[in-house]
Amino acid sequence: MTVRVQSGDFDAGVEMARLRAGDARVGAVATFVGTVRDMNDASQVSTLTLEHYPGMTEKALEDIVAQARARFDVYDVLIIHRVGELKPTDQIVLVVVTSAHRGDAFDACRFLMDYLKTRAPFWKKEQTPQGARWVEARASDDEAAARW
Amino acid sequence: MTSTTLADNPSPTATAVRVRVVYLARLREALGRADETLVLEGQPRIADVVDALRARGDAFARELAPGRAVRIALNHALATPDSTLRDGDEVAFLPPVTGG
Numbered sequence: 001m002t003v004r005v006q007s008g009d010f011d012a013g014v015e016m017a018r019l020r021a022g023d024a025r026v027g028a029v030a031t032f033v034g035t036v037r038d039m040n041d042a043s044q045v046s047t048l049t050l051e052h053y054p055g056m057t058e059k060a061l062e063d064i065v066a067q068a069r070a071r072f073d074v075y076d077v078l079i080i081h082r083v084g085e086l087k088p089t090d091q092i093v094l095v096v097v098t099s100a101h102r103g104d105a106f107d108a109c110r111f112l113m114d115y116l117k118t119r120a121p122f123w124k125k126e127q128t129p130q131g132a133r134w135v136e137a138r139a140s141d142d143e144a145a146a147r148w
Numbered sequence: 149m150t151s152t153t154l155a156d157n158p159s160p161t162a163t164a165v166r167v168r169v170v171y172l173a174r175l176r177e178a179l180g181r182a183d184e185t186l187v188l189e190g191q192p193r194i195a196d197v198v199d200a201l202r203a204r205g206d207a208f209a210r211e212l213a214p215g216r217a218v219r220i221a222l223n224h225a226l227a228t229p230d231s232t233l234r235d236g237d238e239v240a241f242l243p244p245v246t247g248g
Contacts, residue, residue, distance in 0.1 A: 034248055050247065053172055053240060056224035081247060093248050113248060121221075122247025123173035134174040137217070137244030 001069075001077050003061040005052060007084040010094050019078050020098045026075055030105035032095045032113055038088035040135065043128040050083045050092065053121040057081075064115045071148075072108040074099045079112065081122060111148050118145040163189050167197065167233055170240040175218070178211050188233065194220055195229035197239055217244050 012033055020026045036048050065077045080094040095112045099105040124135040170183045188196060198220075201208045212218060221240040222231050233239070 051173055052247070053170070053221070053224075053242065056221055056240065059224050117248040118245065120247050121172065121242055121245055123243065124246045125173075134243070135246040137246055 004080045026098045028099045028102040028105035030097045030109040034093040036090045045126045047127040048086045049125045060120045068108045072104040114144045117141045168238045174243045192233045
């Protein structure tokens with residue numbers, strides 16, 4: 001299990017290959033990549049700044065991974081979340097799950113993202129033509145996490 | 149019985165509990181500071197910190213008012229108002245998270 005918070009970009013292909021390297025039990029690799037959109041709530045977004053709470057972030061992500069492992073039959077999990085200043089089309093977050101079968105891989109990947117969105121201490125601030133604003137939390141994210 | 153006092157300029161006593169208070173993201177900007185050290189006495193709980201901060205009025209009373217969507221972490225884990233505090237603890241105020 002690996003959890004990384006970093007300002008630099010990541011290569012999803014390299015990370016997927018590394019996570020399952022040499023593990024012949026793996027029959028499924030599910031990957032999610034979140035990226036920066038250029039529009040949010042009807043405003044043009046020129047820059048997205050991600051901040052977090054160092055120390056708590058890593059613990060929160062590790063706790064989320066532990067919960068996924070308890071619920072689903074998975075072999076390994078990787079989460080990378082970027083912080084700092086990002087531009088539209090940039091990658092923000094990567095989740096990779098390896099499992100014997102696709103069902104657990106898909107479910108665990110979705111669970112991890114739903115829980116990350118509502119439990120990991122990250123915050124987004126957008127730069128728009130109307131000025132800078134903190135992104136509001138969405139009720140739909142709480143509903144997505146509550147399904148599990 | 150818990151007696152709690154709180155000073156902006158800490159003057160430690162034998163029973164003083166020093167707590168680092170951290171404000172994240174939008175709260176940091178609304179309150180005009182990233183962190184501060186509070187000194188409390190007796191056997192303080194998180195609720196005592198919240199009460200003392202609200203008593204400052206203005207932005208603190210507004211942002212930390214009952215019903216506001218603010219979560220509180222104690223030493224990097226989510227906590228409840230009745231959590232007790234020890235010397236050196238870190239209490240953080242978190243607005244709703246928006247990562248991913």
